[in-house]
Amino acid sequence: MTLEVALLFLQQGIASGLVVGSVYALLALAIVVIFKTSEVPNFSQGEMVMAAGYIALYLLVFRNLPLWVVMPATILAAFAGAALFRRLILNQVARANGSPVNLVIATLGLSYVLRGFVRQTGFGDTPRSFPPVIEPQSIMIGQASVTTLDLVILATAVVVMAAFFWMFKYTKVGRAMRAVGMNPKAAQLVGVDLTRIHMIVWGLSGAISAVAALLISPKVLMTADMGSIVTLGFAAAIVGGFTSLPGAVVGGFLIGIIENLVGLFVTSRAIVLAPFLAIMLVLVIRPQGLFGGRVEIKKV
Amino acid sequence: MADHLLQVHDLTVKFGGLTAVNRFDISVERGTIHALIGPNGAGKSTTFNCISRFYQPTTGTILLDGTDVTTMPASAMARLGVARTFQNLELFGELTVFENVMIGAHVHAGRTWRDALSARPPEVAEHAEHLLERTGLTAYRHTRARNLDFGHQKLLELARALAIRPRLLLLDEPAAGLRNREIAALDALLTDLCRREGITILLVEHVMQLVMAISDRITVLNFGTKIAEGTPEDVRNDPAVIEAYLGQEMAHA
């Protein structure tokens, strides 16, 4: 490998990595926002993305609704669906006196139901492609080749993330969410309605997943199994520090870049392995990730 | 020269920029009951956790009967005859009262693989039963620890700690949350353990009624530093102590 080629790969890897990484960042954000407020790793996050993607596909292709209707409709549907799941199902699981892992298993249950449902409706039996919002044209950035669609994806993802952070930091709801994440009992004492906040958190996570779905679907082949993308979201969240929202974003971009670089410099076979290696490495070397606080010593 | 089972020299514990304990010394005489008191946030728990090896001191030494235990892991202390209870109760909730105490006897059940796989070495089971009698928990043998009422849970913590057959018993706020009747029973039990069986007891406590009644010696900590030490009488009348507590608990003791 010559230096020239290496530099080319590097640029391409970073450019493509940033694009797909922005979507991973959204995924990681969706995962972390739930984990931060309820200590539940949501194993159905990928299926939430998949389901949102199929809802959009259905509305677009089978109902012939225009894109500017489909997008908000999908996001709204995802918000509502996720919030309802939290309210109707997870609340009950949390109330039943089992171990905390039961909540995680319930999310696993949801992932199975969503996958099976999509497969069952005959929708997911063949891979489908999602029509892109604009016709992708190639652009060169330096020596890297990207498309206009890529840029739209990146820009949209960044805007959504910014909006999320703004909401989290400056609105009443955002503050309530933070309070619940830090100390649910105390938050309750100052009047925060836990049930409502949990619903909103899940709804938000669903909405963000829907955005991720809308962004990534044009680039990938849609199948009922596309939820496996969630591993990358988890990898991103771990790298960034599982309880850090900014970390999730940084992690997402990093994972995207690493994934692409591995594909270019090593072999495309190894791409699938990359996130798992990243997870293991981070957890062994620095379990709190890049931005997670010091791993807490239990108070005795 | 007094015979000290536990000697802590120059203990300093820093968390980040915060100094929780500053050059603290304490020596506990064998066969006595020694109390460590002080206002909230004084550093008592931190000291306690260092002695029981759950925290790592920044500097200082901890000697148990002459042996330097400063860097030993927490799980090594039981074998050395040091047992402790926890402020927030760390019972094995799903396990029965009997099982809880049996685990305390773990250290004395031998170290071979055969021992590991043996179900109920008779001497160990006997000892557990005896402890249940001692603490009045025999009737609750088969009750899951999480189903006991608070007073009995505290007794279970104690029984479990005693299963180690300790020479040094570290009690973290044993009287917290107990009713007067229960505190009196605790008083009797602890005194008994010390006088009759020679177990050395170091306790962190806020309930002055108990502290004053059973302690041979009291050390007072405030802002991570020792501010007084002596017999209950000495400490009760020490102006620095009174000031630290703003006269509240002292007046009631």
Added chain:
Amino acid sequence: MSDKTAAMAPRSEASLPAGWSARGIPFVQIALLALAAAALVILPFAVTGYVLYIANLLLVFVVLCLGLHLVIGETGQFALAHAAFYGIGIYTSGLAGNAFGWPFPLSMLLAGLIAGAVGVVIGAVALRMRDIYLALATFAFGEAMQWVFLNWDRVTGGPNGLRISPARLGAFEILSDKQAYPVVVVMALLMLVLTIIISRSRLGRAFRAVRESEVAAMAMGVPVRRAKIVAFGLSAFYAGVAGSMFATFSTYIHPDSLGFQTTILVLTMVVVGGLGSIAGAVGGAIAFGLISEVLRQTPSYQEIIYGLILIVFMMYAPRGVFAFIRDRMGRAARG
């Protein structure tokens, strides 16, 4: 609280593993056991090869579940790499037979030992972490192992899978499910007995102490880290043995069935059966194994039903089927 309350408190399982009555002879359970024993013995003479195949498969699941029970149920460590060790067991056993012609008792032992050894190594690294981090790290390891299974063509056959030649002992070859059945049953029973011994022993008590309160366990002198690693290694050993059992009645293995899906299936069996109970692990294995086979024909229905079962159980029978039944029966008894 008076002594009367204590007398009414449910007699908990003092020295027997959860799920067994401590009160003298439990007639219902003995009857069930006798029935099960009879069924096990008669089975090969009374049913078709397919049913025997299912029986063999269920027994493999039983061993898998017992292994997961030890590490998650007893010790509280959420290790999610079970399928990886299962795979290691299958490949070790298969290869020892294929390439080296080893007799199956030896290859089964080897499968368990190698899986267990890898488990100890991974455990030593992963068990420095807690809870969610442990789960994620082991999950990642499991997926990485599946990648290895898929890509190490020379050893595992890669994406083409591996043909497993019949298990043999001297001149005797296992060529059918019926022939494999006695071996599988004996192994499953051995592992069950081992589990009961461990659970009732000091080691089992140490596991449970670690699960309930690591801090208190440390204070009681339990070497927490070592206990966790032993638990993890044991669970890997069980998974390896289960893999070798599978290799005795299967002619082919593909890495597709050695990933997170399989680990989750076993986890589901254990949780729905009843986390922390041996009977729960066994019952969950059999019940869910049957459901899984029945639904294999319709993968999408299978997924929906799994998911719904998981959700419903977590909502209304959070401690598993057996605990649920016991609670209901207890409530009925009290009138």
